[in-house]
Structures are given as C-alpha cells and as structure tokens.
Amino acid sequence: MIQIDELTFEVDRPVWPAFLNNRPAESHKGTYGHALLVAGSYGKMGAAVLAARACLRSGVGLLTVHVPQRGVDIMQTAVPEAMVSVDDDERRWSHRFSTSELARYDAIGVGPGLGTESLAPLRSLLEASQGKPLVLDADGLNMLAMLPDRLDLLRRLGSAAPTVLTPHAREFERLFGPAADRPEREARQRALSRQTACAIVYKGHRTQTTGSKGQMFINTTGNPGMATAGSGDVLTGVILAILAQNKEYQLDAAICASLGVWLHGKSADLAVQKQSECSLVAGDIVNFLAMATM
Secondary structure, three states: OOEEOOEEEEEEEOOOOOOOOOOOOOOOHHOOHHHHEEEEOOOHHHHHHHHHHHHOOOOEEEEEEOOOHHHHHHHHHOOOOOOOEEEOOOOOOOOOOOOHHHHOEEEEEEEOOOOOOHHHHHHHHHHHOOOOOEEEEEEHHHHHHOOHHHHHHHHHHHHEEEEEEEOHHHHHHHOOOOOOOOOOOOHHHHHHHHHHOEEEOOOOOOOEEEOOOOOOOEEEEOOOOOOOOOHHHHHHHHHHHHHHHHOOOOHHHHHHHHHHHHHHHHHHHHHHOOOOOOOOHHHHHHHOHHHHHH
C-alpha cells in the first residue's frame, strides 16, 4: 500500500492473507469457513447466483444460500457446489433466523436480489447475528435505510464483529443523507466508520473503503466495463468469502473489504485483457477470480 497521508492509503497491492494461496496440506473445507448468503427473490435469482459463484471462487470452504422456494432449482442447477436453505415463502425472504440457527456460520452476507419486502426478517437477522462477521449490500442496504434506528444497529454490529457495508452513491445517500460535494461525503464516510466501527465501501471509480479509525483505502484496480448489472453482487460474494476465511486471522473489517475490492477490480482488469470493456458482464469477473487470487 502507498501512504498518501496519515489516514489515507492507495491500495496497489493489498494485505495478502495466507488463506488465499498458502493452504496447509492437512486442511479441509471447514478450515476455510462456512458462509451464509441470504439472496434472491422471484425474478432476481441471477444476483444470488453471481454472489454465490463469486464466494466459492474466492475460497470459502462451505456455502449455504438461503433462497425462496422458487429459487431452489435455479440455485441447485447453477451453483451445484452450494447448499441451499429453503424459505417458506415462494417468492421472497420471510424466514426469521435465530441466534442458534446462525451459530453454525462463520460469516453472513445479505442483500443481492432480495427486493425490499423483507424488513422484519432483516431486522431479526441483524439482531440475532451480532458477533458474526457480516456484509450488507444492495437491497440489504435499501431495507436498512428504512430502519430509523439503523445507526444504533450498526454500532452494535460493528463493535461485535467485522461488519462491511457496500453502498454505491444512491445507496449511501439513502442510508446517510446527501452530501454537498465529494469532500463532504468523504468526511461523512470516515466519521460514520468511526462512529459505527463498520467498514464502508463506497463503490465507484477508485472505490473508497473506510475503517473504524477513519482511515481510507483507495482502490487502484478496475475499469469502466464493471459498470454492468451484477458487478456489485460479485463483490458481495468475494467479501463474504474473505470474512468467512478470516476466522483464524483476525484481520479487521476494512482490510478484509479493501482486499475484496482489489480482487474484484483485478479480476475485471484480467477479463478485459481478453475482451472489450463494453462486452464485460458480471459473470466474466467471477470467471477471472481464479487468476486474480493467484
């Protein structure tokens, strides 16, 4: 990393934990964590598939994906390596996870393709999951923005375990209000990470990740081809995998998130060496994770 000032770093090469490609011969799938991904709804199962594939390609040992009934065949066919937890509802997430149900998982990801009709299950999960590493994205963030006590919830989550939020510009605004300009938004982002101890990943050109001390990590990988549907879902899967594998390493949330952002962008950069930026789709980013993690 290149230090720009006391609290700002440019990520030209991230912290590279041993679990990515220095695996002991006697290790097994449990060594690399069991992740829970809550994703997908009727008509939006593609988001769940992309996030699940990215999570598995980023090294998680076990993955369970919670989907509505109508998503089971899609998930089992598209991602045979993943286990499936089936909701009682045909079309959307309705199940309220208990603390005992979540105990078996090493990290939890919530958001891709969920829709915004699952507010009560989201609150239930957030209250039951405290102490579990967590990444919130997409409709997970949009529903979080509907909760008036969201900052208190985030403080409890962030203080208990590594917690990562991955908003794009509009999602950040829904969660934390509009900013007059970029410097004001950056200052607010740093302050919110300090207040909540959550890593906030502000997605865009040179994605910026802030941590609990107000530090900011500016990413250097990625290209305009990533402005395509599903790209953010892939990032969720990558970060979820890193959080699940991090259980023995204790890297903080911002380091885990900035590593995921770097790998996500690096994979897209490798992809456009073989094709044009305008032809890039999210599945291509997943396919090149195999090389980005080398």
